[in-house]
Amino acid sequence: MADEIRVRIAPSPTGFLHIGTARTALFNWLFARHNSGKFILRIEDTDLERSEKRFEDDILNGLKWLGLEWDEFYKQSDRIPIYSKYIQKLLEQGKAFHCYHTEEELEKEGREQLAKKGLQRHVCEYKNKDSSAPAHQGIIRLAVDENSKRKIKFNDTVRGDIEFEEKLLGDFSIAKDVETPLYNLAVVVDDYEMDISHVIRGEDHIANTPKQILLMEALGFEMPQFVHLPLILGEDRSKLSKRHGATSMIEYRKLGYLPEALMNFLGLLGFTPPDGKEILSASELIEAFDLVKVHKSGAIFDIKKLDWVNGEYIKKLSEAELVDKLSEFANSDNKDYIFKIMPLARERIKKLSDISEFSYFFQNPDYDKELLRWKSRSDEEVKKSLEEVEKIIEKLGTDEQGKLRNELDELGKKLEDRGLVYWPLRVALSGQKASPDPVDMAEILGKEKTLERVRVAKELVLA
RNA sequence: GGCCUCGUCGUCUAGCCUGGUCUAGGACGCAUCCCUUUCACGGAUGAAACACGGGUUCGAAUCCCGUCGAGGCUGCCA
Numbered sequence: 001m002a003d004e005i006r007v008r009i010a011p012s013p014t015g016f017l018h019i020g021t022a023r024t025a026l027f028n029w030l031f032a033r034h035n036s037g038k039f040i041l042r043i044e045d046t047d048l049e050r051s052e053k054r055f056e057d058d059i060l061n062g063l064k065w066l067g068l069e070w071d072e073f074y075k076q077s078d079r080i081p082i083y084s085k086y087i088q089k090l091l092e093q094g095k096a097f098h099c100y101h102t103e104e105e106l107e108k109e110g111r112e113q114l115a116k117k118g119l120q121r122h123v124c125e126y127k128n129k130d131s132s133a134p135a136h137q138g139i140i141r142l143a144v145d146e147n148s149k150r151k152i153k154f155n156d157t158v159r160g161d162i163e164f165e166e167k168l169l170g171d172f173s174i175a176k177d178v179e180t181p182l183y184n185l186a187v188v189v190d191d192y193e194m195d196i197s198h199v200i201r202g203e204d205h206i207a208n209t210p211k212q213i214l215l216m217e218a219l220g221f222e223m224p225q226f227v228h229l230p231l232i233l234g235e236d237r238s239k240l241s242k243r244h245g246a247t248s249m250i251e252y253r254k255l256g257y258l259p260e261a262l263m264n265f266l267g268l269l270g271f272t273p274p275d276g277k278e279i280l281s282a283s284e285l286i287e288a289f290d291l292v293k294v295h296k297s298g299a300i301f302d303i304k305k306l307d308w309v310n311g312e313y314i315k316k317l318s319e320a321e322l323v324d325k326l327s328e329f330a331n332s333d334n335k336d337y338i339f340k341i342m343p344l345a346r347e348r349i350k351k352l353s354d355i356s357e358f359s360y361f362f363q364n365p366d367y368d369k370e371l372l373r374w375k376s377r378s379d380e381e382v383k384k385s386l387e388e389v390e391k392i393i394e395k396l397g398t399d400e401q402g403k404l405r406n407e408l409d410e411l412g413k414k415l416e417d418r419g420l421v422y423w424p425l426r427v428a429l430s431g432q433k434a435s436p437d438p439v440d441m442a443e444i445l446g447k448e449k450t451l452e453r454v455r456v457a458k459e460l461v462l463a
Numbered sequence: 464g465g466c467c468u469c470g471u472c473g474u475c476u477a478g479c480c481u482g483g484u485c486u487a488g489g490a491c492g493c494a495u496c497c498c499u500u501u502c503a504c505g506g507a508u509g510a511a512a513c514a515c516g517g518g519u520u521c522g523a524a525u526c527c528c529g530u531c532g533a534g535g536c537u538g539c540c541a
Contacts, residue, residue, distance in 0.1 A: 012541045044541055103539065110537095117464045120537055139539050159468070168466065168537095176539050183541050206467060207536035230469080237533060268490095272476060278490055295476085297469050298534065305475065305491045315504095347504045374500085412500085422500030434502035 005037025006197045010187065012044040013055035016248030017062035019301055020202060020232045020240050023266045027229055028200045029068045030267065030289040040194060041070035045077045046186055062249030066259050067282060074194070076186055083181035086189050086219060087140060087174070095218045096174060098138040099124045121146075121170025140178070141171040142214060152210040157198075157227040158294045164210040172211050184211045192221040200227040200291070203298070204239065227291055230270050231298040240301060256329055256352025258317075261310040269299045279312050307350040314346060322346060330355045332362070340444045344436040361444060364453065365431025369460050374423035383461045385411075385420050386428065390454045398442040398450050405439050428457035 007028040011021050032039035041063070045051040063070070090096035099122075101109075106122060113120050123146045126138070148166040155161055174185040181189070191199060206228050216223055232240045252262055264280055272295075273280060273288035280288065314322065319342065326345060327338045329352040341361055349355060372382055392407045408425075412418035425438040429445060442450045 010541080014541070047540055050540070099539095106539085114464065114537095120465065162467075164466070173539060180539090182539070187541090202535090203468065204535055205541095208541095210467095228468085231535075233534080239535070268475070270475095276477065276489060278475095299476090300474060302474050302491070308491055344503090348502075408500095417500095419500050426501065430501095432502085436502075438500075 004195075004197070005032060005035040006040065006195050007032050007037065007200055008040035008042050008191070008194060008196055009201075010042045010044045010190070011059050012047065012050075013052055013059060014047065014050040015055055016250075017059040018240065018247065018249075019266070021059075022062065022066060022249055022262075023232055023269055024200065024202055024229060025063060025068050026066070026263060026266050027270070027289075027291075027294070030286055031198065031200060031291055032071075033286045034289045037197070038071040039068070040072040040074070040196070042073075042190060042194070043075045043077075044183070044186065045075055046080075046083075046181055046183075048077070051077075058248050058250060065249060065253055066263055072194070074190070076190070079190070079193075080179055080181075082193060083175070083186055083189055084178050087178050087181060087185065090142070090174070090218060091140065091178075093218075094143070096140050096142050097124070097127050097129075097171075099126050099141045099171070099173075100138040101126075119168060119170070121168060122172075124171045127171055137177070139173050140175040142174050142211075142218060144169050144171050144214060146170065152213050154209060154213060154223065154226055156206075157225060157291050158230075158296060159228060162206065162209070166210070166214070169211060169214070174215065184208060185215060188212050188215040188219065188221065191224060192216070192219070196224050198225045198227055198291075200229065203228045203231050227294070230295050232269060233298045233300045235300065237298070237300065254353075256325075256349075256354065257306065257310050258313045258352075261306070261313040264313070265306045265309045269301070270295050279309065311350045314349060314352070317346075325352050326355050329353055330358075330362070337361075337444075344440060344444075348436070360430045360432065360435075361441075364456070365429070367427060367431035369463060371427045371431070371433060372424045372457055372461055374417070374420045377417075377420055379461050381415075381420065382424050383458060385415060386424050386454055386458045386461065388415075389421060389425050390451060390458065393442070393447065393451055393454065397447045398439075398445070399447075401439055401443060404442070408439070424457060424461075425454065428453045 009021070009025045009028050011017065011025075029039045031037070043056060043059070045056070087096065091098075101122075101124065109122065110120060122141075124141055127141075127143050144166065146167055150166045151163040152166050153161060153163040172184070173182055175181045190196075209226060213223065234240050249262070253259070260282070263282060263285070267280065267285045267289075268278065271289065271293060273285075274293075275288075277284070317325070319339070322342050323335055323339050326342060327333065327335055330338060332338055341358060345355055345358060349357070373379075374382065374385075388411050389408065392404070392411065396404050396407060398404065408421050409418065412421045415421060422438050426435050426441075427433070429435070429438055429441045429450065435441065445453070
């Protein structure tokens with residue numbers, strides 16, 4: 001076996017690339033890059049009935065988007081002859097056998113075992129029969145000693161030593177037929193053939209490990225180092241799954257999360273760098289990454305924290321980059337205009353799609369008359385203020401912020417209330433109770449639109 | 464039911480291996496205050512956790528045992 005670090009992820013195209021898979025991929029990738037090893041992507045599509053091209057595309061696109069480029073790529077469906085060879089070998093050696101029980105019989109057995117609170121395992125009576133009989137249709141199982149006293153042991157980098165009793169396993173299935181391997185056989189064969197040094201996967205695979213070890217022994221394969229990552233959980237602390245709306249990575253892109261932010265956030269779900277830094281670039285993550293420091297317990301996916309991380313990355317974006325991205329999300333080609341809005345948006349949005357909150361820069365606002373009222377001021381007072389503001393803007397325009405601000409402040413002093421000046425103007429321009437500074441907005445909108453909106457507001461007060 | 468894993472603020476976590484420096488630190492979120500024309504930004508402050516019970520020890524979040532709790536697995540899915 002090579003000394004090189006070789007890791008893989010083996011997503012199945014029966015669903016989108018969700019957070020959990022992405023995090024597993026990330027940890028494999030970080031470990032490979034940290035050790036100058038190879039990161040392998042293997043598509044587990046032997047379940048032809050459930051595998052779909054659109055899911056495969058989603059997985060590939062999601063990984064690419066996150067920046068997790070792979071060094072080698074395989075599809076299980078291309079490797080059927082390889083599995084077949086090993087299945088045949090197991091059969092010939094009598095280590096595996098055909099089981100002729102029907103699914104109904106097996107189901108019934110399972111129910112009875114559960115009812116009797118007995119072991120849930122299938123000890124097959126066909127195990128010791130002559131396997132040289134003609135071509136069979138039955139499922140293929142590995143022959144496991146049901147009376148074994150042995151404990152199957154393995155070391156997990158995160159959890160230490162783990163052991164299972166061999167006799168609890170039963171004769172578990174390894175292939176539907178010689179041409180159709182089942183999961184446990186396929187991974188074992190692939191990991192061996194691909195010379196995988198570390199199997200880094202979710203904690204939900206711990207229970208599969210003893211089966212795989214038995215298979216490795218039967219096939220004479222060397223054991224890789226196992227690393228079981230803690231699960232990523234939903235709000236209710238159960239494994240993140242469809243019922244939590246297991247969203248594809250691509251959805252996060254659509255919402256305006258930055259891939260760098262997602263990688264950063266995911267990297268910290270199950271791992272903490274020694275210095276405790278929270279915002280780390282890909283290369284900093286690679287540098288700091290250490291499997292030994294991976295956490296044991298599951299972590300809830302907290303979108304609020306993701307939002308914060310994403311906001312931090314938005315603040316770090318260059319002006320040009322931000323303008324590009326914002327243009328895309330605002331559906332606008334007018335980059336000069338977006339460029340003006342950008343500084344205001346930058347400190348206010350958590351994700352790019354939040355730019356929709358600034359719709360009033362693109363169309364006239366619609367709002368309730370009452371919103372124009374500053375505190376308990378009368379309609380007349382509000383109208384008076386708007387009239388004065390109108391005059392000032394007619395005179396000065398909106399391009400010279402300093403002057404405009406001075407005049408408006410003067411007006412504020414005159415009216416003995418700055419809010420009376422700025423609040424109605426804000427609402428006139430944005431239709432919102434929370435918005436950027438009115439003078440900033442006026443400059444972006446320009447003299448004409450600003451005056452138009454002030455006049456509309458003036459009319460509205462009287463109505 | 465059986466097997467396996469896990470258990471520090473609401474959430475992510477530091478500390479645990481190598482007991483004392485932990486009146487348990489940081490971050491997100493939350494609250495209050497400052498700034499202020501609102502929101503955001505920024506600044507300051509605050510509330511908030513060692514699951515429980517035994518044991519070992521001069522001393523336990525840290526070591527041991529038990530209990531409880533949570534999750535995972537228990538497919539002719541992966």
